[in-house]
Amino acid sequence: MSKPHPCSDHHGEAPTVWNLPIPRDLKEEWKAAVTRRHFLHLAGSTLGGLGLAHLLAKDSASASSVSAALGSLGAPHTKGSAKRVIWLFMAGGPPHQDMWDYKPRLAEFDGQDIPKEVLGADFKPSGMTAGNSRFTVKTSPFKFQQHGQSGRFVSEALPWTAKCVDDIALIHSMYSDAINHEPAIMLMNTAAMFPGRPALGAWISYGLGSLNANLPSFVVLNSTQLPGLSGQPVTPRLWSSSFLPTEHAGVALRAGADPVLYLRDPEGMDRALRRNLLDGVAEHNERTFKALGDSETHARIAQYEMAFNMQMSVPELTDFSDEPESTWELYGPDAKKPGTFTYNCLMARRMAERGVRFTQLYQRGWDFHGGLHGGMNALCGATDRACYALITDLKRRGLLDDTLVIWGGEFGRTTYSQGDGRDHHAKCFTNWMAGGGVKGGVSHGQTDDFAFNVLNPGDKVHPRDFIATACHALGIESDRLTKRVLGVDLKPTGVEHGKRIESIMA
Structure with missing residues (x-):
């Protein structure tokens, strides 16, 4: 004898699910909360419903019908040069003029007011320096030298990354719409300054699926904050899947014996x-x-x-016992300390080998409103060698060509001083990309002599452009990866278009 449908009445009895009685009012609530997908399911039992389901099939395809292996696209839009992404996110706003954006004229103006024409008529300082009567230039405490065959200038604070500058494409003309950390970090990760949009990693997982059924396609690693440095909190909404299916949200791995x-x-x-x-x-x-x-x-x-x-x-x-001695020589002793940025970079390489599609590392503490010199020495000391080791390790193993490595924060810092630090600056900052079809040893965009404004407006790179470029490297045209939400087709760049950075793509 066949069993009754789990949600149907049977000879007037209370409906059941898995042979457990369900109150009739709850069943009615389910009926009242019918979504389009529910409606099509119920309507499909009638001839008219079948016809309607056929007419709406393209628009109502369930995310659950998408293969977890292939993703919603089935295949990338283009061949693409990258299979995976490792994003090294420097939360807090690294000072571009102390790391990548060499401005020798700052020494001439050190201690003097920054020229009004540089500030511009639309200049609006953040709330932390809005009461200043003067905006005094602060030259970089770090010397710069040229490195590599490309002759790129790199700060002495980054002696290790300087060794692989020929593998890196520097983007000096980044800018943001936000001047505060939370909306700026949200913008870089989700193309929106407010919560509720999927992170880039979730979009990539949704579109391309997984390369390894035994590991998540989107993994997040939060590095230990260094003592004495303040940092904004890093929360799960930065790796949320939002309206995309839940399985595409980032999975945060902890350091220690129980990563999950x-x-x-x-x-x-x-x-x-x-x-x-x-x-x-x-x-x-x-x-x-x-x-x-x-x-x-x-x-x-x-x-x-x-x-x-x-x-x-x-x-x-997480068992590093199979790593050869050459690994420890490359990464250094911090690689054996769970939770450090170096340890997480080694984890990122291991995940790249195992097919994790999108790995994101967060290192907080770059918010230098004071103590610039000491804070920079501490954070660069914790991250510089690890960045070099990761790129070198990927390169040695033949993985850099199809792994896009991204470095950067949510905005930059002001050239004028805030005590012995620098304030938030959204008009220009520097991020970089390497591997995954990106040209090495090149730069895009240029700032003025005070590292305060982008010189050529046509070179400006918004976070949406940054996201569109990462998508393009993976073979995804960001305008064509969409999800319809409340009548709007949303995409990795939100509702607006993202312009990829052609000059850095091989």
Whole structure:
């Protein structure tokens, strides 16, 4: 005898799900909360409903029907030069004029007011320096030298990264719409200054899918904050999937013995029992999906399966015992300290080898309103060698050609002083890209002699342009990867167009 449908009445009895009674008012609530997907599911049982479902098929395709391996696009729009991304995010606003943007004339004006024509008629300082009567030029405390065959100027604060400057494309003409950390970081990550939009990593995962079914396609690594340095909080909304299916959200791995909480089986449960339990849960979830048509049910199934697979893959990923001595010589002693930026860079290389599509590292503390010299020495000391080691390691292993490495923060710092520090500056700053089809040893854009404004407006690079360029390297045309939300087609660059930076692409 066939069992009644789990959500149907049977001879006037209360409806059931998995043989448990459901209050009739709850069933009515489900009916009242019908979404378009629910409606098409229910309408499909009639001839007219089938016809309507056919007419709306293109617009109503469920995200759950998309293959987790292929992603929503099925295949990239173009061949693309990169398969994966490693984004080294320097949260806080690294000072471009002390690292990458060499301005020798600053020494001539040190201690003098920055010229009014440089400030511009539209100059508006942040709230932290708005009460200043003077805006005094502060020259860089670091010397610059030319490096590599390209002859790029790099600060003495970055002696290691300077060694691989010929692999890097410097973008000196970045600018932001935001002057405060939270909206600026949101803008760089999601193309919007407010929460509620998917991070770039989530879009890439959604569009291209996974390269390894045993690891998440989007992984986040938060590096330990250095003592004595302040930093804005880094929160999960920066790696949220928002309106995209939940399985595309970033998975934050912690340092230490348990990179993912609750991944281990409870005491007394072996792997076979865990497998049987998940099979049972998946069966029940499939029945729920058939009854309600909610794509998040399939996302839940996928997450359970990923957790099961990660029980084997994560311990192997975090076991560095197979690394040769040459690895430790390259990265240095900090690579053996879980939670350091160097440790996370080595983790990023290991994840690149294993097919993680998008890895994002956060290093906080670059908010130098004071203590510029000491803070720079500390943070560059913690990150400089690691950046060099990561690029060199990827290059040695033949992975740099198809791995896009990104470095940068949410904005820059002012050329005028704020005590012994620098204030926020959104008009120009420097980020860089390497590998993944990017030309090495080149630069895009130029700032004025005070590193205060972009000289040529046509060279300006907005975070949307930065995102569009990363997408292009992966073979994604950002205007063609969309998700319809409340009648609007949203894309990695939001509702607006992103212009890729052609001059740095090979």
